[in-house]
Amino acid sequence: MSDQPIIHLRGVFKTYEDGRLRALDDVDVDIEAGEFVAIVGPSGCGKSTLLNMIAALDRPDEGTIEVAGHDLTGRRDLDHFRREDVGLVFQLDNLLPTLTATENVEVAMFGRIGPRRRRRQRGLELLDLVGLADRAAERPPKLSGGERQRVAIARALANEAPIILADEPTGRLDSHTGAQVMDLLERLQREQGVTLVVVSHDPSVSSRADRILHMLDGRITTDVPVGDDDLATTPASTG
Numbered sequence: 001m002s003d004q005p006i007i008h009l010r011g012v013f014k015t016y017e018d019g020r021l022r023a024l025d026d027v028d029v030d031i032e033a034g035e036f037v038a039i040v041g042p043s044g045c046g047k048s049t050l051l052n053m054i055a056a057l058d059r060p061d062e063g064t065i066e067v068a069g070h071d072l073t074g075r076r077d078l079d080h081f082r083r084e085d086v087g088l089v090f091q092l093d094n095l096l097p098t099l100t101a102t103e104n105v106e107v108a109m110f111g112r113i114g115p116r117r118r119r120r121q122r123g124l125e126l127l128d129l130v131g132l133a134d135r136a137a138e139r140p141p142k143l144s145g146g147e148r149q150r151v152a153i154a155r156a157l158a159n160e161a162p163i164i165l166a167d168e169p170t171g172r173l174d175s176h177t178g179a180q181v182m183d184l185l186e187r188l189q190r191e192q193g194v195t196l197v198v199v200s201h202d203p204s205v206s207s208r209a210d211r212i213l214h215m216l217d218g219r220i221t222t223d224v225p226v227g228d229d230d231l232a233t234t235p236a237s238t239g
């Protein structure tokens, strides 16, 4: 896998409304293992659709998608891929309110790590990693927004996926808490070599990335390394 991009899309189209709405319009993108890529653009431009394609939560109408060595377009059984290869973080944490923080993390290990005692131990380790060891027995309604989002990140890490996909992970957080959540995601990328793809409207999030993909009307309009986005913009191939 070394010189193969971990995420590879070619000619990806996705339409809704019987083809009248082009959510993705001929998207090409390569993301290398260990990169931190931000996806930005106005509401409705196709950011979540693109992320969902990479997560195999949705299928393109046309095109090729290969992620972590799997051809997502050619396969029917993607459960294994979804379980093993990607960790997802959403704007809303989607935690189960009746389970404790640890139990929410353990849920992601069912069928993969057993016995229960090992899942519990790993759940506690992950909560410790996100700075929540002392909140492990608490249920989500009693946690702050930032704490809940950190539990969601711990859950996304539970399967040791090489790729973390996050859709507006700081969207509901105040700027200080959002920065803490981003510090955590960035640390995972730097220290554990996780490939990180984050959709965000927030420039304080995208400016941390190695690269920013700008989207408009279902297309990637520019693909720029952070630091020189005012100069030397590399136009993405627009077909």
Ligand SMILES: Nc1ncnc2c1ncn2[C@@H]1O[C@H](COP(=O)(O)OP(=O)(O)OP(=O)(O)O)[C@@H](O)[C@H]1O
Binding pocket: 016, 017, 021, 022, 023, 041, 042, 043, 044, 045, 046, 047, 048, 049, 050
């Ligand atoms: N399931 C669906 N059915 C119909 N249209 C959809 C569906 N999902 C997305 N769309 C449309 O596809 C386009 C892209 O949507 P998408 O959710 O990817 O945008 P986005 O860039 O994530 O926007 P936002 O920043 O508001 O989250 C929009 O016009 C949206 O209305």
Ligand SMILES: [Mg+2]
Binding pocket: 047, 048, 049, 167
């Ligand atoms: Mg979206």
